Amino acid sequence: EERDSIVIDAADPLGRLRQEAAACQRCPLYQDATQTVFGEGLPTADLVFVGEQPGDKEDLAGHPFVGPAGAMFDRALDDAGIDRRRAYVTNAVKHFKFEPRGKRRIHKKPGIAEINACRHWIESEMEVLKPRLTIALGATAIRSLTGQSASVLASRGQVLSSSFAGPVFVTVHPSFLLRLPDEQSQKIEYGRFVDDLKAARELAA
Ligand code: URA
Known part of the structure; x- marks a missing residue:
């Protein structure tokens, strides 16, 4: 059994990193978050997408970009002709930072200290992934x-x-598109975001 796990580790370096990151205490965010949300996707991906940090939905689900920003991201990837299953999606900071407000958890922007503490993981992911872009x-x-x-x-x-x-x-963060006040600017900015994703796809081709 011990031998099996060593063999699996060598064949699956991202899986090992995910396991290690699950116990991360490099900054205080682990104390209040539900779990570490590690990157997901194809280890041989040409494109790696890096967001900010997991949101409320991601924190509960344990997967990146599965909430409202994730739905916007999925739609834009689709319109840009990028298959998310063939990419790798991760975050700069891997625990949800929030402020409790009644029953709700309000997103807080990660600070420099948290970004720096978490860089170990994105650096390790990149070392394995070596994407084109x-x-x-x-x-x-x-x-x-x-x-x-x-x-x-x-x-x-x-x-x-x-x-x-x-x-x-x-490019912009997909949640930027969710915060735009009117339909007109949403439409324009969504189109710009899709164009950016197409440009990225071309750069990596
Ligand atoms: N916003 C992010 O930056 N990452 C996620 O995983 C979800 C929302």
Whole structure:
């Protein structure tokens, strides 16, 4: 039995990382979150998508991008001709950070300390995945991957470099689209997001 698990570990480095990350105490976020939400997808993916952190739904389900932002992301991937099952999807920070407000848990942006503490995991994932292109979804992913505090506005559509991840293509976070106030701007920004995803797909082709 012991031997089996060693064989499985060697053949499945991401599975081993996932197991290790499940016990992560590198920052205090593990104390209140339900569980670590590790990356998921094809180990040989050409494209790796990096979000911010799991949300309420992801924290409960244990899977990345399965809540409202995930539904928006899925739709955009589909419209961009990208098969999520052939990609790898992860987050810069792997525990949900929130503030309790009555029965609700309100999302809180991860800070620099949490991003830095969690970099160990994204770095380890990237070491295994070595994708053709990494797509940073929003400012937290940019910060995690490049160490820069570049704004999404300033670097959208650009390819930044990372000391551990290879080329990093920048676009908005799908939850940005959910926060837009009117239907007109939602439509325009959704189209821009899909165009960014198509550009990323082309860059990795
Ligand atoms: N937002 C993220 O950044 N990641 C998720 O997994 C869900 C929502």
